[in-house]
Amino acid sequence: MRVLVTGAAGMLGSRLVKRLLEQGVAGRAVTAMDLFDAFPCTPSDAPGVEIRTFQGDIADLEICEHLAASKPDFVFHLASIVSGEAETNFHLGYRVNLQGGLALLEGLRAHGNRPRFVFSSSGAVFGGPVPDLIDDDFAPTPLTSYGSQKLIVEALVQDYTRKGFIDGVSIRLPAICIRPGKPNKAASGFYSGIIREPLNGVEAVVPVSRDIVHSSASPRSAVGFLIHAAEIDSDRIGHRRSLNMPGVFCTVGEQIEAMARVAGPQYLRLLRDEIDPAIERIVSTWPKGYRATRAKDLGFTAEANFDEIIRIYIEEEMPDGLPPVSNR
Amino acid sequence: MRVLVTGAAGMLGSRLVKRLLEQGVAGRAVTAMDLFDAFPCTPSDAPGVEIRTFQGDIADLEICEHLAASKPDFVFHLASIVSGEAETNFHLGYRVNLQGGLALLEGLRAHGNRPRFVFSSSGAVFGGPVPDLIDDDFAPTPLTSYGSQKLIVEALVQDYTRKGFIDGVSIRLPAICIRPGKPNKAASGFYSGIIREPLNGVEAVVPVSRDIVHSSASPRSAVGFLIHAAEIDSDRIGHRRSLNMPGVFCTVGEQIEAMARVAGPQYLRLLRDEIDPAIERIVSTWPKGYRATRAKDLGFTAEANFDEIIRIYIEEEMPDGLPPVSNR
8 A cells, every 4th residue: 555745854744654654554554655855755664665755846746746646545745834934935835835735636636546635734724813712614814824825725635625536634733742853944833942942951932922822732643633634434524624633722831831740840940931023923823722523523632731742742752851950 | 097807808897897997996097907808808998098908818927927017006806717617627727717816916926016906706615514694704615616716816815915915805706696698607607597588588497496595796786896895995804805795695486586576477487497406516505695794894785685686687788678578
């Protein structure tokens, strides 16, 4: 069974690839995998699995047609310019996020095998004013180019599904916490940084008011959402192909309190509040949380609280445990 | 003051051009007008107004850049493949309705003067199940390619407006009744045909159940919506740039009763019920009506009832009055 993953070199993409190689999808083992990214992919060895890597421009229709011609059974489309960068580089954001999605769908329409197509969308499709808990019928009105591009590809996924060219599902991810590694250009990056940096003994800036509410899930849950979206029965989804994912609904302040509970109060001293108006402006337009009624009915699950999200980070990313931080 | 109209040869486009030449827009006279269409435009003479006509492919970026370089103050983007045709010719629908809108917006981003941009969208952005009266926050989930393409261009209009490249408004038109002339390939065409044909002494088929509810407005109101959308103050619109237009909310049966009231019961004999499953499937997914709260607050108005819509048709399109129809 063949799987195509775009954005396979990314934080979620690489974890998704690892998990797919370990557990397969829909009860079947992966026997062939095509990994696409703008950056080099370095998948782990998987004996008996044919792995091909492609580096290029997702908006290049020729590459997409080539990928589609292998007739993948499952496509995970994660390739994307992140929110902050799509905001500063308008042309690049539209090229990768809109024309890239369109090229991939056109490739599959021309050469594909009507694969299950899982699109990694985002809560950024919503823009304020929004209710505190957005229900499944609430209209998306993005306030970023990134959110607009995600919304447009969702509309394409729905129409290409309706026409029978793919069998698509778009999942609107909450903020993914705690991202390992270096900060990226996503405006939501600080949600991870304000926990990750202190846990690693590094100072961090809280760039927004601590009472900003948001919804988040661990990278482990996000990979779980993607795989579950590939496995649920098409008839159960119905014709509305975009799903708001569940997540932990809390304030930035509550996130920080969870860190003090899980790791200890000494980490709090590594945080400094300094509002960044550009970041605050972007994230203040994002939704706080979703009811995610349809997603929960379809079996999508996230963590129960932020403490759990922090424990997953320590377990997965800090094999040597927490570094000592002075109590003074 | 310069105006660009795309789709200027169409039913609404040609009426819009005529009205703009007569009354101007936003209190100013039109001194220059660029008319674009895939078909030839034959505007009426307007002394003192520089009128240029362009025939071509709206998805051709070079043409769009040329049109934008004249720095129109107002752009009315009506060019579109209609719903029925976009459903049967997938590639053409996406080329004209999506890539065409994108090319025009890209032209204006590169060369334009941040014009007020009025986009003629449609209630086809909604797809069932929907509430009987859709409110302004209800999520669009189209069930046609046409509706998907309109939704995508709405998202572009909103983002290009937010970024300051245009000052855009998208108006979601109800069914336009009564369209004069020959039937077109719009799935909504019969809403006009079942009145227009009998009034002209011709038999017509009612291709859907008479209890189907829909929302409609006259071509006169639709042109009024377009011009009003060009004139309202940008600050009053806010960042949500798509507006559900008001209309007359009635069943197909009530439309027919209105015809009997306004023109006489003898016209009823020219109607024959014969369900067309393809048309019924498309229109049954469309919304029945909108609350249109925001649009009404912003001063958009439609007819009060279907009788009025029929009287406007007779007044505008039948200067010699109704032809005699036997009472037997």
